[in-house]
Amino acid sequence: MRLYFYCSSCQEENSFKTKAKDRFDLQKERGNFINERCRNCGTVVKRRINRVHAKPNKWLLIIGGLGGTFIALMLIFFLPLFITVFIIPAVFGIPFIAWRAEDKKASAFNKVMVSDG
Ligand SMILES: [Zn+2]
Secondary structure, eight states, X not given: OEEEEEOTTTOOEEEEEOSOSXXXXXXXXXXXXXXXXXXXXXXXXEEEGGGOEEOOOHHHHHHHHHHHHHHHHHHHHHSOHHHHHHHHHHHHHHHHHHHHHHHHHHXXXXXXXXXXX
């Protein structure tokens, strides 16, 4: 999962990758604070675990949507219309379902706070 935080000096949003599924995992992995260098201004940012948040990966929806449009166009050209109208919802449904799963994972992460003293 990718996690996001704001730089304390330039307010730029930064992100980092982690295997942690929730803040408890992240706390085990990093301690009470994350220390990351801001990719915009180079400041080393120290953030409490509770200030780090997760977001669903929007690329899943963008790439899924573009891929779905491409596949739908191909189907319209090569298959009879009455078959295509049944397949198209599935073509767009799959990336949407995948995105919903990401969204759930992200909000599950954001909901749970840890006590960090
Ligand atoms: Zn910065």
